[in-house]
Amino acid sequence: MKALNLVVVCCLGVLLGCAGGGAKKYRGREVAPPKEPPPVPARKNEPLDPALVSAARQELAAAATRDDPVLRENALEAVRHLNDPVAREIIPKGLDDPERVVRFRAALAAGEHQLAEVRPKLEGMVDEKDEHLRIAVIFALHRLGVTDYTHDLEKTAVSPEPGVRGDTAFVLGLLGEKSALKILKVLARDPDPVVRQRAWESMWRLGDREYVDELVGLTMSKYADDQMLSILALAAPRNESVREAVRSCLTSDHEETSLVAARAMGQLGSDEGYGVALKGAKSGEGRHRFLAALAFGAMGRTDAQGVLRNLMKDKDKRVRVVAAAAVLELASGAKT
Numbered sequence: 090m091k092a093l094n095l096v097v098v099c100c101l102g103v104l105l106g107c108a109g110g111g112a113k114k115y116r117g118r119e120v121a122p123p124k125e126p127p128p129v130p131a132r133k134n135e136p137l138d139p140a141l142v143s144a145a146r147q148e149l150a151a152a153a154t155r156d157d158p159v160l161r162e163n164a165l166e167a168v169r170h171l172n173d174p175v176a177r178e179i180i181p182k183g184l185d186d187p188e189r190v191v192r193f194r195a196a197l198a199a200g201e202h203q204l205a206e207v208r209p210k211l212e213g214m215v216d217e218k219d220e221h222l223r224i225a226v227i228f229a230l231h232r233l234g235v236t237d238y239t240h241d242l243e244k245t246a247v248s249p250e251p252g253v254r255g256d257t258a259f260v261l262g263l264l265g266e267k268s269a270l271k272i273l274k275v276l277a278r279d280p281d282p283v284v285r286q287r288a289w290e291s292m293w294r295l296g297d298r299e300y301v302d303e304l305v306g307l308t309m310s311k312y313a314d315d316q317m318l319s320i321l322a323l324a325a326p327r328n329e330s331v332r333e334a335v336r337s338c339l340t341s342d343h344e345e346t347s348l349v350a351a352r353a354m355g356q357l358g359s360d361e362g363y364g365v366a367l368k369g370a371k372s373g374e375g376r377h378r379f380l381a382a383l384a385f386g387a388m389g390r391t392d393a394q395g396v397l398r399n400l401m402k403d404k405d406k407r408v409r410v411v412a413a414a415a416v417l418e419l420a421s422g423a424k425t
Contacts (some may be wrong), residue, residue, distance in 0.1 A: 094128055099158075099270075128364055137400075149417070157406070158188040169201050171421065176202055180199050185210075224245055227242060242261060254276060258276045260272060263292050273292050277299070293326055301323070305319070306318045308320055313343050316327070324354075324356040337378050344369065346378065348362075350362060351384040352366075355385075386416075397400045398416075
């Protein structure tokens, strides 16, 4: 896979039994155990500020109507698993967005939330010529009990376009149907590496461990995007058996990988990445602050609301969006 940013060396301790002990052997070489992440401050159960929660809803609602389609997409992705009324407010509007990628995110979110009120709209979109969007619509309709089109995913799984096969692999995992494993096992051997990775993640979501070792191996890729995507893929089913593999990436030399690992640890029920997220929230890089906000939301600590309050005032609008979503996660107890 092509790198998004820097080529780095990360997480060699993942496959080495890195829960403790001295140096380990990896392919005949001695590798030192991973460093310890920054210390985690004691948890303080602080009541959430109602004004902050209200401001967070306003921020997300406003982002969904911005002229910038990236912000609208960010807002819809942020509410995909968010148990808050603002999700029901902005998802239906997203289905009418002029940008295809925004409609794609809205359809996924509609399916995740099982919004019955948008079923007529989705049924009107099911004949979309854009296959990427149609895959998301089929997913949403399936989640609403309309399974007439679900078998069409067998056709998109053999599309000549890798992106279409990748989207198919992704939604098959979200459907939660073990019958999808038959298709996914074929996509798991796809010639395109992105398609393979998405298939491995979906199989893992459905409880099939056949390619978990491959996902763990990708956390050691020389490409940062491989590392980050595989960490999130491992954490997606919230199966704590992969916690040590994810934990070893908290001390990556690549800061973004560490921040993604902090978020993933939160998804796995651990706040061991809290110190990593605190550092990221103070970074001069907007991307680091963005990832830190996501991590705080996943960890679910209400004593992070002071940091999130500052991030909701960030100069980067994208950071403000995910910080607002993190506040609402704390308010609802949802996890992303």
